[in-house]
Amino acid sequence: MPTVLCIGGTRFIGRATVSEFREHGYDVILCNRGRHSNPFVDDPAIEHVTCDRRNDEQLRVVADSVDPDVVLDLVAYYPRDVRVATDVFDTVDAYVFVSSGDAYGEHRVPKREGEAALEPCTTEEATDDTPETYGKRKAEGDREVFAAAEGGVRAMSVRPTIVYGPHDYTGRLDYWLARVDNHDRVVVPGDGTSLHQLAYVGDVASALRVVAEEGQAGEAYNVGDRHAPAMAELLELLAAACDRDVETVYAGARELAPDLRLDDFPLYNDQPHLLSTEKLRGLGWEWTPHATALEATVAEHRESDRNGSDRGPRRDVEEDIIDRLGM
Structure with missing residues (x-):
């Protein structure tokens, strides 16, 4: 071999x-x-x-x-x-x-x-x-x-x-998984259209x-994933993978100020970042649909002690924003 x-x-x-x-x-x-x-x-x-x-x-x-x-x-x-x-x-x-x-x-x-x-x-x-x-x-x-x-x-x-995916030590997706898995309302920066493949x-x-x-x-x-969901759709995919019903609370720069900025949230991007995978697919490569990929990701996340808390805003700061918005 x-x-x-x-x-x-x-x-x-x-x-x-x-x-x-x-x-x-x-x-x-x-x-x-x-x-x-x-x-x-x-x-x-x-x-x-x-x-x-x-x-x-x-x-x-x-x-x-x-x-x-x-x-x-x-x-x-x-x-x-x-x-x-x-x-x-x-x-x-x-x-x-x-x-x-x-x-x-x-x-x-x-x-x-x-x-x-x-x-x-x-x-x-x-x-x-x-x-x-x-x-x-x-x-x-x-x-x-x-x-x-x-x-x-x-x-x-x-x-x-x-x-x-499983064993991701960076905590970027763990931040969002922990929010979706443990809270009924989640602050989303901007209008949910931020896209980072x-x-x-x-x-x-x-x-x-x-x-x-x-x-x-x-x-x-x-x-990269063949389908690149914007942040609002990504949260929906995460909620489905966690079998949770979560309300997303959108907050722009004005609503976040003075405590937070849009880019304080992991995976936020002010310009779409998208890579073409056509060349790789030409070699016979195939991608894993989100439902399958996130099932494995969520299972390992729940077994780990990672919550991504150091990668984004503190929950109490988010709750203050939610309260200010009257949500």
């Missing part, structure tokens, strides 16, 4: 990706520093090698000892990470870099690979570690993929938008597999 080396692999996207490749008959080896608990520790079929991916020599030792067929780079956050990895693993059948929809620097609806311009990235930004340069660094990582492909490496990029984690994992198997060297592939 083909051997897949997952650089990362123990959290969220990595966890779903390991399961995806195992289910399709691949041997999987995790490659990371071992600082996070390994959810596959009891599975003898999944090996683990300890390595600091930013230590070039350690990475070369792994390449020589494992000799993988496929490399999935789940934790490349700097352009140098991609440049070194595509050099170290230059003979693999496929190297797939997990980029981001944030790599796009041009507002277009939808954003298509090869059409919407990528973010620029200066030398200083390429080594910066702040959230403000995240998209720029991912864009430069994409350029490293393209350069490696020109040099003969079968290197490709996958660009997911905001990812959700999401991507189910299982679909990101399957995209990585499909691209590794069918993708073209030097190409990038967007990943």
Whole structure:
């Protein structure tokens, strides 16, 4: 069976990706520093090698000892990470870099690979570690993929938008799930038309597999849900998944002031963010309908201790707004 080396692999996207490749008959080896608990520790079929991916020599030792067929780079956050990895693993059948929809620097609806311009990235930004340069660094990582492909490496990029699903440690969707699951009235910023396309984690994992198997060297592939609900519809989908009847209370900038801003709420976006997935679907990729994806997401959310409370406004502040609006 083909051997897949997952650089990362123990959290969220990595966890779903390991399961995806195992289910399709691949041997999987995790490659990371071992600082996070390994959810596959009891599975003898999944090996683990300890390595600091930013230590070039350690990475070369792994390449020589494992000799993988496929490399999935789940934790490349700097352009140098991609440049070194595509050099170290230059003979693999496929190297797939997990980029981001944030790599796009041009507002277009939808954003298509090869059409919407990528973010620029200066030398200083390429080594910066702040959230403000995240998209720029991912864009430069994409350029490293393209350069490696020109040099003969079968290197490709996958660009997911905001990812959700079981084991999502970011808490972005947990915030809304906790509100819907525990309260009868929920404050929605604006008029409910804010749109930020999401991507189910299982679909990101399957995209990585499909691209590794069918993708073209030097190409990038967007990943996102085929249907992108605006925030009001997203809350309806969450309520249905939680089997709850929830009243949404819309509050614009005036109603939120002075305590809150619209963008204090997770997933709020003042411009629609939508990625075309036509190119990925051309490889045979399929998406998971919301009802199925959210059923699994809600089940794991309820088993976890996450409520996303640090990702958005406090409930008492929201209740004050609801009271002011006479709801």
